[in-house]
Amino acid sequence: MKFVDEFRDPELAKKLLDRIHRCSTRPARLMEFCGGHTVSIFKYGIRQLLPKHIEMLSGPGCPVCVTANADLDKAIALSHLPNVIITSFGDMIRVPGSHSSLQEAKAEGADVRVVYSTQDALSIARDNPDKSVVFIGIGFETTAPTVAAAIRQAEAEGIKNFSVLSLHKLCPPIMKAILDLGEVRLNGIICPGHVSAIIGSYPYRFIPQDYNIACVVSGFEPLDILQTVDMLVQQIEMEQPKVEIGYRRGVRPEGNQPALKLMDTVFEVSPADWRGIGVVPGSGLSLKEKYRRFDAEANFDIKPGPVREAKGCLCGSILRGVSTPLDCKLFRQACTPEHPVGPCMVSSEGSCATYYHYGEADGR
Amino acid sequence: MCLAIPALIKSINGHQAVVDIDGVTREVSTMLTPEAKVGDYVLLHTGYAINVIDAAEAEETLKLLRQISEVC
Numbered sequence: 011m012k013f014v015d016e017f018r019d020p021e022l023a024k025k026l027l028d029r030i031h032r033c034s035t036r037p038a039r040l041m042e043f044c045g046g047h048t049v050s051i052f053k054y055g056i057r058q059l060l061p062k063h064i065e066m067l068s069g070p071g072c073p074v075c076v077t078a079n080a081d082l083d084k085a086i087a088l089s090h091l092p093n094v095i096i097t098s099f100g101d102m103i104r105v106p107g108s109h110s111s112l113q114e115a116k117a118e119g120a121d122v123r124v125v126y127s128t129q130d131a132l133s134i135a136r137d138n139p140d141k142s143v144v145f146i147g148i149g150f151e152t153t154a155p156t157v158a159a160a161i162r163q164a165e166a167e168g169i170k171n172f173s174v175l176s177l178h179k180l181c182p183p184i185m186k187a188i189l190d191l192g193e194v195r196l197n198g199i200i201c202p203g204h205v206s207a208i209i210g211s212y213p214y215r216f217i218p219q220d221y222n223i224a225c226v227v228s229g230f231e232p233l234d235i236l237q238t239v240d241m242l243v244q245q246i247e248m249e250q251p252k253v254e255i256g257y258r259r260g261v262r263p264e265g266n267q268p269a270l271k272l273m274d275t276v277f278e279v280s281p282a283d284w285r286g287i288g289v290v291p292g293s294g295l296s297l298k299e300k301y302r303r304f305d306a307e308a309n310f311d312i313k314p315g316p317v318r319e320a321k322g323c324l325c326g327s328i329l330r331g332v333s334t335p336l337d338c339k340l341f342r343q344a345c346t347p348e349h350p351v352g353p354c355m356v357s358s359e360g361s362c363a364t365y366y367h368y369g370e371a372d373g374r
Numbered sequence: 375m376c377l378a379i380p381a382l383i384k385s386i387n388g389h390q391a392v393v394d395i396d397g398v399t400r401e402v403s404t405m406l407t408p409e410a411k412v413g414d415y416v417l418l419h420t421g422y423a424i425n426v427i428d429a430a431e432a433e434e435t436l437k438l439l440r441q442i443s444e445v446c
Contacts, residue, residue, distance in 0.1 A: 259431045
């Protein structure tokens with residue numbers, strides 16, 4: 011595939027690795043904030059190829075994983091309402107909330123449908139005018155504009171039976187929250203690639219300025235990751251932290267302006283509840299007053315009941331980079347991809363699922 | 375979740391485009407990339423083109439990687 015295969019060239023990867031080994035002298039702790047990067051790093055065995063003094067950590071970069079049980083419970087409560095069709099991306103369906111999952115609700119008779127795109131959710135709304143179609147809006151800045159686009163389209167077409175449970179989250183505020191928690195000391199951050207395709211690289215400037223941490227926006231192929239590690243190493247060696255873009259074919263410093271404008275039209279910044287972290291001000295998106303009729307939470311009377319967390323599950327501290335799946339007693343025992351206890355084992359890009367699938371390739 | 379893959383635009387009709395993804399054809403929305411043209415590669419995420427891929431930058435990056443890999 012064009013723009014993929016060229017960035018998997020093993021010869022060039024080897025040369026870049028040699029360069030990293032030659033140039034890197036200082037201990038460095040790097041964190042990737044995107045689940046897609048976590049998968050690439052494990053899939054290509056990059057952790058074990060790097061010098062021993064470069065440590066790689068995973069952050070809260072999987073939208074399914076960071077969704078709090080209280081929010082999952084809202085989605086499940088909505089699915090039990092009469093005449094409601096729940097539409098959702100696939101990963102979300104199997105995540106256990108406090109008492110059940112959307113999949114279990116479906117088994118009990120709820121109408122829960124997996125969609126690939128908000129476009130599909132709109133089609134279901136058009137085809138079922140006597141039902142209310144709710145889309146479970148999860149995702150970071152990459153996905154939020156697609157939900158904004160669907161809401162605008164519903165508005166333009168006069169589709170009245172479509173609404174969104176907005177659980178969208180924002181990357182830069184959670185990066186700041188993780189850094190302010192001070193639980194992990196970082197030297198470099200691998201900034202998300204496709205979030206940055208939308209927001210650009212400017213929103214990360216506070217990180218080198220206020221925290222003295224190197225930042226590089228990365229693509230997802232092995233050469234992209236190695237290039238990013240190399241750029242971070244250079245910044246760290248020279249003690250000149252700044253924000254750079256490695257993934258230049260996909261990310262412009264100013265981001266995608268039409269997408270940002272669309273997001274700003276439909277959404278406003280709001281507090282959001284993050285698994286393992288709690289409510290972080292200004293880290294989520296809710297619908298603006300003008301679009302309240304598309305807001306599922308405002309339009310349906312749901313009482314999800316008390317929130318319960320799975321006993322022994324370490325997803326929360328894994329998402330903060332404080333623990334790894336190997337620290338969790340449930341990992342590979344009570345918690346497997348077939349029978350997940352926590353969301354990090356459900357999502358294909360959750361840390362636990364990634365360790366489960368690729369952990370041995372990582373030599374751990 | 376934030377997965378996006380390169381797709382080649384074959385035709386455009388309003389905010390809808392037909393793209394080729396490694397031989398697979400599907401219809402996608404270009405609401406987020408009004409500048410996209412036939413022949414462009416876009417990053418495709420959940421049925422939406424979220425950015426036009428800059429082919430010149432891709433070439434530059436590969437050139438740079440070949441150059442720097444020889445030096446420190």
